[in-house]
Amino acid sequence: MERILEQMPRFFSGPNLILLLESAGLTLAMTVAGCLIGFGLAFVLVFLRQTPGLWALPLRFVCILYVEVFRRIPFIVVIYLVLFFIQTVTPNASLFTIAVIAICLYAVAYTADIIRGGLESVPLAQIEAAQAMNLSRLQTNLRIVLPQAWPVIIPPAIAFAVSFIKDTALVSQVGVFELTFRGKELNNQGYSGILVFGTIALCYFLMSFPLSMLGQYLEKRLATPRGQRRSRKIWFT
């Protein structure tokens, strides 16, 4: 304890803080970039997966296979696979790019099922009403299904991103200077582990908590009038 108190002023000095801030920014950037791109691609994947018709059977199969495979591989394995694959193709790709791609691949698989669940929560009758008016599949999805599916998709999607901020710690394994990597470095420099990783824990919390709040805000804003009524406080007697 004395050692921690004694190290505190030196630990929270300028260079260290900048280092931590930079790596926290890197962690956040990786997560946001990876999850946003992944989320966008997941929509494309779900749309392709729902392509009707016999000719699209291989397409549907590939989409399902992708989701099922990536959901069953540990994230760390995905990171290494991406690392070695990308380095074979373009030897001078940055580690940041590699990390984002890995996060992206993983996020697609996980959010695709969240999105599919959301879209499938919209009653078929709504889709038939749109079809009967000659709305195309894309128009039906964009104008009718998606607006009604958002309140179902957003909460678990944000929850996934929040939990993923933590999982990005794994990319330190391939040498990306993100938060946990810097923590190990500082720890090796002789700073108390409790101090270093306590600070790092706080950083992770400060990054993910606002995201959770954003999720709750969006959930309320996107809710339909009926949804808003449902989410009002219920008093149990």
Next chain:
Amino acid sequence: MPHLAVKDVRAKYGSLEVLKGISFSIEKGEIAALVGPSGSGKSTVLRALMGLTPITGGAVDIAGETMNYSSAKEVRAARDRMAVVFQQYNLFQNMTVMQNLTLAPLKIKKWNKSEVMSEARRLLGLVGLSDKADAFSDQLSGGQQQRVALARALALKPQILLLDEVTSALDPELVNEVLDAIRKLANEGMTMVIVSHEMAFVREVADKVVFMDAGQIIEAGTPTELFDTPRTDRARDFFSKILRH
């Protein structure tokens, strides 16, 4: 040539044949009522006409054009000529009443915006809901929602209007407000195919009654013929049970 001619239309759900060759026709401005017990295939006829249930045989003449729904283009053409009102209204939950009415006319038919808006307001007036233009469907009663659905279908200016048990999901008190709106349409000369259990209403507005059972037409004719002097035992049995109430 009849305005709508359904010719030997067949449909299957899996291996179950739900329509075993349905044929009937109506002239412009006429109203045909499909009646019969639950599961007889009445609603499936309307779904097949709208291209929501694929047909496995037969063809349909709509306003002089023959189609058999074999291509996406034909399905679109059929949907372009007809509009359907569902039993459960199926208003788009994420849109206001006005948006429900104007979506397809603006985005699909690409009609002039100011004309579409004024026509939508006229139709809301017709069904007595001028003050509900900005309401969402879950702020409306069932009867109001069904009248909006009716207005939404009319906004498409269909040549033929299909009504699928439009009063079955409503409180008895609300049934009349919807029936009144349909009566107005009948007086305006709208060609309609209606599936209904409201026999008194069918007798009043229908030009032709088609009695179906188990995917087949058992008997067809004028309301008086079917209700008062049915020729088949099955029809006599059905109407004696249903008309007693």
